[in-house]
Amino acid sequence: MRISIPVSAFVAAIVGFGGTLAIVIAAAGAVGATQLQTASWVTALCLAMAFETAWLSWRTKMPVITAWSTPGVALIAASSGFSMGEAAGAFLVTGALLVLTALFRPLTMLIARIPASVASGMLAGIVVTFATDAAKTVPADPWLIVPLIAAFFVLRLVNPAISVLAVLIGGGAAAFLTGRVGGLPTPELSTLTWIWPEFSAGAIVGLAVPLYLVTMASQNLSGLAVLRASGYEPDPAPLIGVTGLFSVLTAPFGASTTNLAAISAAICTGPDVHPDPAERWKTGPFYALAYLVFAIFGASLVAIFAVLPQSLIVLVAGLALLGPLANALGIALRNDEERMAATVTFAVTASGLVLFGIGSAFWGLIAGLVVLFLDRLKKS
DSSP states (O other), X not given: OOTHHHHHHHHHHHHHHHHHHHHHHHHHHHTTOOHHHHHHHHHHHXXXXXXXXXXXXXXXXXXXXXXXXXXXXXXXXXXXXXXHHHHHHHHXXXXXXHHHHHHOHHHHHHHHXXXXXXXXXXXXXXXXXXXXXXXXXXXXXXXXXXXXXXXXXHHHHHOHHHHHHHHHHHHHHHHHHTTSSOSOOOOOOOOOOOOOOOOOHHHIIIIXXXXXXXXXXXXXXHHHHHHHHTTOOOOHXXXXXXXXXXXXXXXXXXXXOEEEOSHHHXXXXXXXTOSSGGGGGGHHHHHHHHHHHHHHTHHHHHXXXXXXXXXXXXXXXXXXXXXXXXXXXXXXXXXGGGHHHHHHHHHHHHHTOOBTTBOHHHHHHHHHHHHHHHHHHHHO
């Protein structure tokens, strides 16, 4: 076996975990999760990804890599007014919708028909707040933040995949060395905490449905595209169904949705991994092994994040979402005929509007689709 197989798998796991864990922490904070519940959230996500990736890669003999939904946790982090119980209920509903999507193929086709401009406008509206909040950290601690921002933009010229991870590690080390943080927390093994799901109309419409749409449009469809670009022809139903099933199983432990990976998958599916595409599926078990390790020590990792300066966490989350924001804006504004609809979607989503207990992501999507319908009605 080529050494490039485990190396690619471990790099993908470390980049995916370290680069976006700050966003998961922010999402947990937004729904009022305790540190114990946050640790359970991270642990359950890691366990789900480990089992999904190992099973699907072995079963299909393709490098099927799964991840948590980064746009999804950004959506949760940007929400307000939901309890942890309501969030768990929403995650369970989202997982059930993913299972239904796998069972009824027309649902996949229906989601795929949402114009990319509108879907991207919604995604951009969700993540733009993180980018602006990252900029606001500069006055809070310029001597720590400004060098990290400079390092990020220099490193991304060399290797964009590790630039966020480098900022997290370097910023954490600088915070400890300069006395911004006290002692390191005592290492502890992870445990799962049961959270009784609560179901409310506001959480289902304002959180579960947008989370489902973002996960499908921004993650699962992109993950399938990455596999196809590497020469594979996956059947979408089993892949989406398995991630949906694990999302249902882990929701009562606080875990948000898991799905097909895009960026992490790209690291594991290319010719650099192995010249023979039939051998690349072996990255799956090594990727799963890495996430089992993360699951075991998830509580300690969450505890470390809890003692780091808040400005550093906000900065890392914002930098991690700059790429998705730039890509989403580019797609949203690409088509002249759909530009106004995409702009309206972006503006309403970014506004944080809440009506009838339903969050802005849903209203942004509805507003964009209405504008697009009116524009097309005028031209017909």
